[in-house]
Amino acid sequence: MPLPAILFLAQRASALVLAPLVLIHLGLAIYAIHGGLTAAEILSRTQGSLGWSLFYGLFVAAAAVHAPIGLRNVLREWLGWKGVGVNVVLAAFGVLLLLLGFRAVSALTGV
Amino acid sequence: MSDTENTLQVRVWRGGEDGKFQAFAVPRREHQTVLDVVTYIQRELDPTLAYRFACRVGMCGSCGMTVNGRPRWTCRTHVDTATGGSDVLELEPLRSLPVIRDLATDMTPFFEKWQKAQGRATGTRSRADDTHRVDPASPRRQAADAAIECINCGVCYAACDVVASDPDYLGPAALNRAWTLVNDDREGDRKGVLAAATAGGGCHSCHSHGSCTEHCPVELNPSAGVAGLKRLSLLAMVGGKV
């Protein structure tokens, strides 16, 4: 299986997952601000919630797949950076997103 | 009419990549094509002007140039269309190809990519065999027919921004050819063609912005062919039959 085809599929599939999650996330943010919820009130609702852990866990995983692939295209086309180097750096970037994201999710939900 | 109304101000690219424009005044004529203008300059004003053409009727695909910023076949483009009614014509070689001199580009990379996309037929029968029967109404043959009349002019290649920014990208014309082959029942190596068209620099580099389709002078739709290849490559990946 050629790498470009795999990346193409992974980027589309992760976009499919991300689209509804982003909309719900934005809706939540607007709701929280309009409702005047404090950080403490938000945390009291998310701490220990398996549902929110799964929701944002999936969000993080999809973003960690989606973002590096897009960035790889930008670097290849705009800076002409190709070969193994760009793949290694962006794979590392994906792992970093995953780690930082999961850390944030666990801080939010405590799960 | 005064003289200026009967005269076209033509700026022509002279030299190689680092050349510059040279101005010529060319008499306006009715139904004048851009190629007529170039030919007039070469015959009447400066015989050293380098450019390429052959058929003059939109068959051979050798007369592509950048006309007022837009890639075009020059033998079938009227001056009025290209200038939009003004009297200024600016002629440059096609973009994204090495310039040999003046308006003539080196088409070698274009045709090399054609080969890299495996844009050539692989036969399965010999002359001893019966003719391969193809149903003209079958969806695959119709898809191939819709894309087959390419004249290799390189206009879509010059129009494509991904070609301009990514020297590895095979480009719309080569991939359009690959698309006709994967839809051709007579093709002996459809898997090979699809693999070549899907590898690095292949169909997945395309941004689907359709500049190729917008500029193709014979109104083909290479963008749709490239999208078709993407679809087939995904099908092949999940184990579908190609």
Ligand code: SF4
């Ligand atoms: S649709 Fe694809 S091939 Fe056509 S001009 Fe755009 S990027 Fe190039």
Ligand code: SF4
């Ligand atoms: S697809 Fe159209 S623009 Fe491109 S090379 Fe063929 S005829 Fe020319």
Ligand code: FES
């Ligand atoms: S000279 Fe042949 S297509 Fe224009």
